[in-house]
Amino acid sequence: MKRKTAKKQSTSQPQSTLYLKFIIVYIIFGFLLFFTAATLTSGLTWTALKKSEAESLYQEATVTAADYLPAYFSDSASSSDIHTQLNGMKAYTNAAIWFVDKNRNLIASAQPDDYPSPPTSIEDFNPAESGSSTWQEGDYHGYFEEDVLTVIAPVTQGFSIKGYLLIHKPLSDISPRRDMFMRNVYITLVIIYLLSFIILLAFQFMVHRPLRKITEAATQYASGNLDYEIPVTTQDEIGYLSASLNYMSSHLRDMEDYQKKFVANVSHDFRSPLTSIKGYVEAMADGTIPPELQEKYLKIILFETERLTDLTHDLLALNEFDTEQLLLDKTSFDIHEVIKNTAASFEGTCTQKRISIELLLATKVLKVYADKRKIQQVLYNLIDNAIKFSEPDSTITVETTERGDKAYISVKDYGCGIPRDSLNKIWERFYKTDASRGKDKKGTGLGLAIVKEAVQAHGENINVISTEGVGTEFIFSLQLGT
Numbered sequence: 001m002k003r004k005t006a007k008k009q010s011t012s013q014p015q016s017t018l019y020l021k022f023i024i025v026y027i028i029f030g031f032l033l034f035f036t037a038a039t040l041t042s043g044l045t046w047t048a049l050k051k052s053e054a055e056s057l058y059q060e061a062t063v064t065a066a067d068y069l070p071a072y073f074s075d076s077a078s079s080s081d082i083h084t085q086l087n088g089m090k091a092y093t094n095a096a097i098w099f100v101d102k103n104r105n106l107i108a109s110a111q112p113d114d115y116p117s118p119p120t121s122i123e124d125f126n127p128a129e130s131g132s133s134t135w136q137e138g139d140y141h142g143y144f145e146e147d148v149l150t151v152i153a154p155v156t157q158g159f160s161i162k163g164y165l166l167i168h169k170p171l172s173d174i175s176p177r178r179d180m181f182m183r184n185v186y187i188t189l190v191i192i193y194l195l196s197f198i199i200l201l202a203f204q205f206m207v208h209r210p211l212r213k214i215t216e217a218a219t220q221y222a223s224g225n226l227d228y229e230i231p232v233t234t235q236d237e238i239g240y241l242s243a244s245l246n247y248m249s250s251h252l253r254d255m256e257d258y259q260k261k262f263v264a265n266v267s268h269d270f271r272s273p274l275t276s277i278k279g280y281v282e283a284m285a286d287g288t289i290p291p292e293l294q295e296k297y298l299k300i301i302l303f304e305t306e307r308l309t310d311l312t313h314d315l316l317a318l319n320e321f322d323t324e325q326l327l328l329d330k331t332s333f334d335i336h337e338v339i340k341n342t343a344a345s346f347e348g349t350c351t352q353k354r355i356s357i358e359l360l361l362a363t364k365v366l367k368v369y370a371d372k373r374k375i376q377q378v379l380y381n382l383i384d385n386a387i388k389f390s391e392p393d394s395t396i397t398v399e400t401t402e403r404g405d406k407a408y409i410s411v412k413d414y415g416c417g418i419p420r421d422s423l424n425k426i427w428e429r430f431y432k433t434d435a436s437r438g439k440d441k442k443g444t445g446l447g448l449a450i451v452k453e454a455v456q457a458h459g460e461n462i463n464v465i466s467t468e469g470v471g472t473e474f475i476f477s478l479q480l481g482t
């Protein structure tokens with residue numbers, strides 16, 4: 001039921017894709033871009049243009065009020081001369097220009113034809129109404145029908161103020177400059193927005209499509225299809241992720257195959273002795289095997305029971321090494337003492353098979369730093385394996401050497417040897433060479449796997465040298481102790 005649910009989920013498409021979200025973000029980005037330009041940029045531009053225009057008018061008014069208009073009060077310039085000067089300023093600034101005395105009465109003026117006529121006297125005139133600013137904005141006391149920029153410059157003679165020069169310029173004259181500037185801004189933003197579409201296309205081809213393939217691969221793996229492979233076309237992070245997922249699926253396939261093989265081997269190795277035990281017990285129970293022969297078959301049952309015990313012990317040992325939280329109880333101990341004790345435990349087997357164990361020890365005491373129990377298991381498995389493959393009246397040599405900061409332990413037999421095509425397979429769990437299957441039916445095929453796991457757990461290496469018909473030598477290293 002669970003598998004069917006997983007497959008159903010794998011065929012459904014997500015309602016909201018990453019690419020759709022990116023498009024929505026792109027559209028929102030465009031809206032915010034133009035909204036910002038229409039509000040903030042337009043406002044800042046308008047303020048800057050008004051300030052620039054006002055400063056220009058004020059500078060013009062200051063120069064004229066200081067250089068030309070004082071002559072009117074000293075009778076060195078006539079009203080006609082003043083009109084001529086103001087008309088020149090009008091033509092240059094396209095603004096209304098008023099020249100008033102200190103009592104706010106109009107002396108002379110000049111303005112374009114479409115401007116309202118100036119008053120003969122300015123009501124509520126206050127030359128300081130602009131405050132700290134050099135200009136003011138508005139309809140100037142209602143004299144204009146639209147907002148204007150107004151600048152006021154005093155006209156002085158003999159250190160006293162005789163009058164004022166006022167310049168009024170409609171804001172509508174500045175608007176075309178703002179509109180032209182904003183038009184260029186909008187055109188630039190449109191071009192930038194269209195060019196940024198390239199980023200969207202790049203995201204589509206470089207990120208979104210590869211991610212869809214990776215997502216599809218993850219869905220396939222979740223549904224159990226580990227044969228699905230992601231095409232790797234780039235060397236960037238996406239390519240690295242794809243290659244990593246391909247490697248993961250390959251590793252999972254290998255693990256799945258190994259798991260099936262492991263279960264099959266365990267089942268086979270348990271089934272054979274259990275079938276044998278069941279058959280002999282049933283035969284004894286129903287009288288098929290007479291009482292005088294029961295002792296013989298009880299010994300066979302005991303032998304098969306020992307096989308099951310050994311297999312269970314080896315499986316527990318391997319499970320301990322497979323645990324990620326495996327902790328080694330490392331201590332400094334004499335490896336020679338462990339070798340002697342382990343070799344002594346095989347005395348009965350060696351006597352029965354007429355095999356001798358020769359110990360070639362480098363020194364009287366050789367300290368190593370390792371987990372004593374696991375190294376004892378390594379030695380036991382290697383010597384046990386050597387005995388299985390040795391012929392009667394032969395010798396097994398256990399030798400130690402010391403080189404640098406390492407101790408090297410060798411277990412060598414002079415048996416049938418290991419075929420060359422089997423050398424790389426002997427470390428696999430449940431693997432047995434044809435020779436071992438014929439020579440020792442009791443072996444579980446886990447001994448050398450346990451040896452390799454134990455040695456590698458110490459960060460050390462184990463090597464094998466074997467020649468068919470000559471013998472086999474296993475050599476592993478350990479860190480010297482103090």
